Amino acid sequence: MTQPATETLTDNAAWASLDQKVAAPRLSVLIPTYRDDPSALLTALDERGVDAEIVVLDDGGGDAALTKRMAGRIEKLKLPARLVVLSRNEGRAKGRNRLADHARGRHLLFLDSDMLPDPKDFLTRWAAVAADDAPVAFGGFTLDQAPRRPEHELHRAMALKSDCTPAPERAREPAKHVFTSNLLVRRDVFEIVAFDERFAGWGWEDVEWALRVARFYPILHIDNSATHLGLDTAATLAAKYEQSAANFARVVAAHREAVSAYPSYKAAKALKAAPLRRAWRPLIKAVALNEAAPVPLRAFALRLYRAALYSDAV
Structure with a gap:
């Protein structure tokens, strides 16, 4: 104990x-x-x-x-x-x-x-x-x-x-x-x-x-x-999103009606039906972590990666 x-x-x-x-x-x-x-x-x-x-x-x-x-x-x-x-x-x-x-x-x-x-x-x-x-x-x-x-x-x-x-x-x-x-x-x-x-x-x-x-x-x-x-660095921010998925699931379970209006929920819901999510998630993360890529593209990739992580909760 x-x-x-x-x-x-x-x-x-x-x-x-x-x-x-x-x-x-x-x-x-x-x-x-x-x-x-x-x-x-x-x-x-x-x-x-x-x-x-x-x-x-x-x-x-x-x-x-x-x-x-x-x-x-x-x-x-x-x-x-x-x-x-x-x-x-x-x-x-x-x-x-x-x-x-x-x-x-x-x-x-x-x-x-x-x-x-x-x-x-x-x-x-x-x-x-x-x-x-x-x-x-x-x-x-x-x-x-x-x-x-x-x-x-x-x-x-x-x-x-x-x-x-x-x-x-x-x-x-x-x-x-x-x-x-x-x-x-x-x-x-x-x-x-x-x-x-x-x-x-x-x-x-x-x-x-x-x-x-x-x-x-x-x-x-x-x-x-x-x-x-x-x-945070991109790697640290991605790691925080990874550990936040369980917390997001807890919020959805308790407040689904309110959270369903959030962009993060809508994006996760849209990705839920996407095939092979766990296979292509690392590829999206790699784009987000690539410092040679344009920042707007990296930001879009990281938001997409977060949505893919959260899709299991919706």
């Missing part, structure tokens, strides 16, 4: 001081990380005069040097901050649920560790949304500050086409355009609708959560974006 993960905590002086006052902050910023250094994000978030705290979860990364750097950075923050280090990896859904257990604020702001706020008053803006007591809000993300690297051009092209969208466009399909990379949730909402810990690996746990929460609460979309710095 697998032993539960154990926690090691590092709190800065401001965290302990706030705890002694028995005063809850308005906003709890929750940052899961796995072998990534969130120092740039933490520096950007340390805004003076914001009623907020920060909790970082090292999800069993096992890098002692990185953990030591994170602990040192946490101790220097002006905002109340805590570092939670797990003895083993728990995964994206369970890790975020654990972060919520450590939060003391009425509103929880989930941020990925490879994000960097775009506006300088990023937390101040989120605190204002929290002051209005919004149940759920998503701020959007961009690639504005992400450096251009040849090995990331495919991911950049795909993200710009489908993910980096302004608030009015996202608001047309509120649940579909929700990611945990920049997501505000009121505590009582999260206590009713937490992330499904049966999801493993990468992908779809945030969309599935949004589909459940949208049954009971409105999802607000605003333009308070953060840049996604962690673009």
Whole structure:
């Protein structure tokens, strides 16, 4: 039987001081990380005069040097901050649920560790949304500050086409355009609708959560974006799609009516009747990974490869 993960905590002086006052902050910023250094994000978030705290979860990364750097950075923050280090990896859904257990604020702001706020008053803006007591809000993300690297051009092209969208466009399909990379949730909402810990690996746990929460609460979309710095190589992105197929199947099983309107579902459905899918899937993947091919062609091939993977679920 697998032993539960154990926690090691590092709190800065401001965290302990706030705890002694028995005063809850308005906003709890929750940052899961796995072998990534969130120092740039933490520096950007340390805004003076914001009623907020920060909790970082090292999800069993096992890098002692990185953990030591994170602990040192946490101790220097002006905002109340805590570092939670797990003895083993728990995964994206369970890790975020654990972060919520450590939060003391009425509103929880989930941020990925490879994000960097775009506006300088990023937390101040989120605190204002929290002051209005919004149940759920998503701020959007961009690639504005992400450096251009040849090995990331495919991911950049795909993200710009489908993910980096302004608030009015996202608001047309509120649940579909929700990611945990920049997501505000009121505590009582999260206590009713937490992330499904049966999801493993990468992908779809945030969309599935949004589909459940949208049954009971409105999802607000605003333009308070953060840049996604962690673009992947084509090979890494293809591997993530491969491991996400099981998660896609779980979403389809629970929310088929809603998901059936998504382009990813429609493409998978169209390919379901195609003969010898598993025989030609590697050929499509090879086109996507070929850096000599034009980026639009590679992007089309990778979307087709993803649809072929997902076709078993529809």
